Amino acid sequence: MTTGTVFVATCDLAAQVRGRAAPVSRLEQTLRGGVGWVPANLALNCFGDLAAGNVFGSVGDLRLMPDPATAIVLPAEEGTPGTRLYLADQTGLDGSPWPGCPRGFLRAALDDLRERAGLEIHASFEHEFMLEGGQQGDAPPFSFQRARGAEPFGTDLVTLLEDAGLEPETWLPEYGPGQFEITLRPAPGLAAADRAVLLREIVRDLARRRGHRATFAPIADPDSVGNGVHVHFSLRRAGGGGPVMYDADAPGRLSAVAAAFAAGVLEHAGAVVAVTAPSPSSSIRLTPHRWSSGGVFLAERNREALLRIAPTLAIGDADPAAQLHLEYRAADATANPWLVLGVLVRAGLAGLAAGEPARVWLESSSEADLAGEPPLPASLPEALAALEADDVARGWFPPELLHTFLTVKRTELDHVAGLPSHELCRKVADVY
Ligand code: GLU
Ligand code: MG
Numbered sequence: 001m002t003t004g005t006v007f008v009a010t011c012d013l014a015a016q017v018r019g020r021a022a023p024v025s026r027l028e029q030t031l032r033g034g035v036g037w038v039p040a041n042l043a044l045n046c047f048g049d050l051a052a053g054n055v056f057g058s059v060g061d062l063r064l065m066p067d068p069a070t071a072i073v074l075p076a077e078e079g080t081p082g083t084r085l086y087l088a089d090q091t092g093l094d095g096s097p098w099p100g101c102p103r104g105f106l107r108a109a110l111d112d113l114r115e116r117a118g119l120e121i122h123a124s125f126e127h128e129f130m131l132e133g134g135q136q137g138d139a140p141p142f143s144f145q146r147a148r149g150a151e152p153f154g155t156d157l158v159t160l161l162e163d164a165g166l167e168p169e170t171w172l173p174e175y176g177p178g179q180f181e182i183t184l185r186p187a188p189g190l191a192a193a194d195r196a197v198l199l200r201e202i203v204r205d206l207a208r209r210r211g212h213r214a215t216f217a218p219i220a221d222p223d224s225v226g227n228g229v230h231v232h233f234s235l236r237r238a239g240g241g242g243p244v245m246y247d248a249d250a251p252g253r254l255s256a257v258a259a260a261f262a263a264g265v266l267e268h269a270g271a272v273v274a275v276t277a278p279s280p281s282s283s284i285r286l287t288p289h290r291w292s293s294g295g296v297f298l299a300e301r302n303r304e305a306l307l308r309i310a311p312t313l314a315i316g317d318a319d320p321a322a323q324l325h326l327e328y329r330a331a332d333a334t335a336n337p338w339l340v341l342g343v344l345v346r347a348g349l350a351g352l353a354a355g356e357p358a359r360v361w362l363e364s365s366s367e368a369d370l371a372g373e374p375p376l377p378a379s380l381p382e383a384l385a386a387l388e389a390d391d392v393a394r395g396w397f398p399p400e401l402l403h404t405f406l407t408v409k410r411t412e413l414d415h416v417a418g419l420p421s422h423e424l425c426r427k428v429a430d431v432y
Contacts, residue, residue: 006084011197014046034063051407064088072164099398106338109345114238124186125196128227133212146173153210176225196337216333217429218285222421226285234325246321252300252360263358264351269296270386271393275343279334281428293329297373299361346396
């Protein structure tokens with residue numbers, strides 16, 4: 001690209017990708033000095049309201065500093081110019097990290113994981129979404145006809161993701177009406193969360209250009225199927241060391257390190273869910289028998305678990321230690337991926353510090369066995385209250401970030417107050 005624009009963006013507390021464009025002719029200056037940004041933008045909610053009473057007011061200036069490693073090209077097509085999208089860190093005018101920056105929140109958590117525990121995390125965000133428009137709507141779940149009905153969108157999406165270096169793994173027609181799923185290869189923590197931010201924008205942009213509308217809403221219709229974001233993650237020794245989650249002799253084959261990390265996530269589940277499923281409709285998805293997550297427990301290969309021990313392949317000489325990982329199931333695409341991975345790491349670190357392993361429910365456990373496990377927060381207000389009441393979790397956040405998060409989320413609740421659940425779900429779906 002020699003002419004046109006580049007777009008420099010952050011992903012905010014409402015998981016909206018917002019930023020500014022600069023001409024390609026100024027790329028060098030833009031990479032060096034970023035583009036301007038406003039602190040109060042962090043207080044925008046998903047409906048575009050600026051949260052009154054935010055701590056920033058009308059003053060202050062920031063820079064959005066593009067990270068060249070995140071750049072993706074959206075190619076030109078007839079009638080639509082191409083562009084290059086960069087994800088950015090939010091900094092002060094001197095380039096110093098800004099405490100409100102969600103990407104900085106993840107960076108700091110990853111640094112602490114390395115320094116305090118000698119560990120790194122690799123992750124992959126598995127996304128479901130619904131595609132409206134086109135011919136795929138009524139075709140059966142998982143069917144070839146559903147996949148073909150969504151062409152050329154499906155093939156174009158896989159190609160775009162490959163060209164953008166996001167390493168797509170599978171593209172599939174899912175269970176719900178018009179629902180699809182896309183999975184990517186795992187990547188080191190920051191890159192994995194960056195990929196999740198980019199993936200959603202690539203899907204939405206391509207869908208629009210192919211005459212569809214894509215929605216990643218947690219649940220577009222309360223009587224139907226939800227769209228999850230399942231976060232697959234594994235821990236490794238820092239500095240390129242090997243995987244540390246596998247122990248052939250332990251319950252669920254989960255090592256002591258992995259079981260303690262998981263215990264932290266379970267212990268702080270209320271606060272974690274406030275961040276990972278943070279829209280007014282998110283809790284409607286997180287109810288039992290939806291295979292989203294039906295309770296706060298860790299279980300082997302169980303799709304109702306908050307933390308699922310994912311299966312390993314035993315075909316050929318596949319090494320289980322390199323494959324064994326956990327899947328956190330209670331996230332959705334109304335959550336900021338940097339914050340999602342950041343709170344999982346923070347909760348896991350708390351678990352490592354406590355050193356107590358989580359209870360592993362084996363694959364043979366029945367629903368009756370699991371009935372005594374705690375439920376997830378029943379609503380967003382309940383989840384936000386759990387976050388505020390959790391002294392440890394509050395300490396994970398710079399104060400202005402936590403305060404703004406809570407304020408933004410409460411203004412979203414105000415925006416939909418009194419709406420019947422169908423309308424509430426639709427309103428959230430229209431944004432995401
Ligand atoms: N749609 C389910 C969810 O809301 C996930 C189904 C699956 O296991 O893929 O999380
Ligand atoms: Mg799925």
